[in-house]
Amino acid sequence: MVNVGSVLSNLLFSWSWFSGSLLVSQRATFGLIAVLVSALTAVTLLTTRELAARSTVGPDADAAVSPLLEDVGYGSDSSRHSSPTTKWRHQTAWHLLSLRDGLSTACWTDRTGLAAASDRMARLLLLTPLTALCRVILWPYSIFRRIHRSPMVLRRLFIVDLLSWMALLSFYMFLTDYLGQAAGGRAEDPDGSEGRAKFDEGVRMGSKCLMIDGVSGGLFSLFGLMPMTRRLGTRNTYVLCLTVFSSCMVVISLAPSPPLIYVLCAVMGCGYSVMGTTPSSLLTLYHYQPQIFFSDQPAPREAAGLGENFAILDTSYCLGSILPSLTLGWLVDMYGMPHLYVMIGGLFGFLSAGIATTLIYRAEEMVPRTKSPVPATR
Structure with missing residues (x-):
């Protein structure tokens, strides 16, 4: 499909814009491409279906959050579950999945109700922008480190x-x-x-x-x-x-x-x-x-x-x-x-x-x- 999109876009730009044809200007060409991209994006959003991943364990558990989040890699099982980074990822994924599933499943501590959910929401709103900024800054180094250690x-x-x-x-x-x-x-x-x-x-x-x-x-x-x-x-x-x-x-x-x-x-x-x-x-x-x-x-x-x-x-x-x-x-x-x-x-x-x-x-x-x-x- 990527190849088909490339062919269609190059076909549009190879048209003689000033020959009295339907595409009379470069602006019309870019407008048509924008309409096509918007239509394809809308179709993707309407037709995509994603299975909900639910967890039955707490955020501090070393077990897998969900079978959908696990994958077979080139590390041993002991290294996977003993890694602090892996544990942090499991905890973060558990929090996000719990928050999405609703307040009733999100409250895993003794505190129940709206107060616990508001506390977690405030932490997410404060930490998410800082985490995203740090990831963008450290992205080249993280890619180099991944490749070097692979x-x-x-x-x-x-x-x-x-x-x-x-x-x-x-x-x-x-x-x-x-x-x-x-x-x-x-x-x-x-x-x-x-x-x-x-x-x-x-x-x-x-x-x-x-x-x-x-x-x-x-x-x-x-x-x-x-x-x-x-x-x-x-x-x-x-x-x-x-x-x-x-x-x-x-x-x-x-x-x-x-x-x-x-x-x-x-x-x-x-x-x-x-x-x-x-x-x-x-x-x-x-x-x-x-x-x-x-x-x-x-x-x-x-x-x-x-x-x-x-x-x-x-x-x-x-x-x-x-x-x-x-x-x-x-x-x-x-x-x-x-x-x-x-x-x-x-x-x-x-x-x-x-x-x-x-x-x-x-x-x-x-x-x-x-x-x-x-x-x-x-």
Whole structure:
């Protein structure tokens, strides 16, 4: 569905806004996109159903709050329930669930009635903003700490996923600007000038390229990914698609010919397809056999489950858009070379393809940890 939304949005922006068609201005295009986003958000809110998680234990219990809140991670059971952080999470979740279920179930102490509920509500109102502010400030450090303490297979997977998303999002964010400048125009040119007209034409061409990339990525996911994986294997398919994607980006930066760019964008769909599927599949595989893939991880203070590791892996998508946004525009303005947009993105892709060769794709590839023999003493 994300791919379908990308195709539709790029189709709208590839329309010639000033040709007397239905979309007569950029304002109409953004308005239509806002209506679509609002409609989809409303449908999601109306159709989503969530099971209520109820607890039968007190806030100081070390047992699980609810089966829905538990997950199998790479930590031992003793480390999970003895961790102060885990205990604090269970207590916080219990308070929130009790407050949601009503005043009758929320009053677990001897104090009953509205006074106890008001006391807990006041504490929540005072502590929640401070807790949220501290989490935002410490978010980069917490992510780094999680990744640093995670098993080797997860650290490598995060790095590969981060570099691949940096390559893809550099292509998505800056292709239209690059083609607009390659066409002979600039965004700073006044409206109605020849330079601005060339820039707008390049932007529309870039939108068409992104639409072609989305369509080809969706078709490859439906009809080409599984047969290719069965024939070549997960490792070869992943590395090959990343390499093809990166090579096409470099060719686009060197030869901005419209027919060639359209063909290359169609080929690049395979890279977009594997970026969205292979890391998630590998993460699920790792958690399916944690005793094998997480064998290098000693008993940690905090146990990370599948959901938490998926959340950490998803941060690579956010960082993949933040880091290029902070650097690529500044480099292009400094050197006056719009080719750097796509060329550096291709470099990120080659790095991800190279590190992807070191990932673990099967349990048989894990080297068992053996303790070094202790020398005999006389």
